[in-house]
Amino acid sequence: MAIPAVTSEERALIKSYLLLTFIHKVFERDCRVIQESGVFKTPQLYVEVVGNGAKQAAILLREVKQEFSRRTIKVYDIRKGNDGIEARYACRGYVGSITILWPSFRKEMMERMRAYLGLHASDPGPGQPHAAAASH
Template sequence: MTQEELSLVRSYLLLTFIHKVFERDCRVIGKSGLFKTPQLYMELVSTGAKKTSLMLKEVKRELELHDLRIVTILQDVQGVVARYHCRECPGELNILWPGFRREMMLRMRAYLGLATEFSVLNREEHAEQLAMIL
């Protein structure tokens, strides 16, 4: 199993989870009755869902090209586990929740066209440094 193939499995997991989150959020926004203009927020989240759907199709195509098949996806209190077969050899990828959630948020922000967490952190660090100087 190459690093690229492990990356494909990881991307498949992240995109699958992100797509489900976007779809759920879109439904909740539409049904909540809390927004004055729900269609704007639904459009934003729907755009993210469309991007993840397209990317997921591409990752599935790449998995097929590498003769890689995801057998099961499991979740527990520790994180997410993907069991796969790569050229008929079984394998497993475990991702702990903190890292998985962090990467999900970074990708979701990118798919929605928002600033990355790093740019937000950089602004906060800059403000903190400025406060120490003053």
């Protein structure tokens, strides 16, 4: 029986790596903007919340990198294009690439970011009614 070049689990790890890398950068940037904007009366509170999200993403990213090491996976090129994210990787000697289109990448980023901030996936966005209120 032939061993698959790259398993779906390994591809999921690579996808998680990409998502976590971008999420961590977004949280770090947001913390800087909140601190430097001068708009908030208590920026430290918001920085703490977003900073906790950044810490959660960093912990998970570290775990993914450890799993990369165990599985001999390396992402060596990440490109942002008009259509989405493309990453080139090596996995157990196999070389490949993964492309994630922007709509699905952004959607999953938002879902994960909400989770890392302790928000519920079912919470509405700004200006959106709760599901229970919308069904009445």
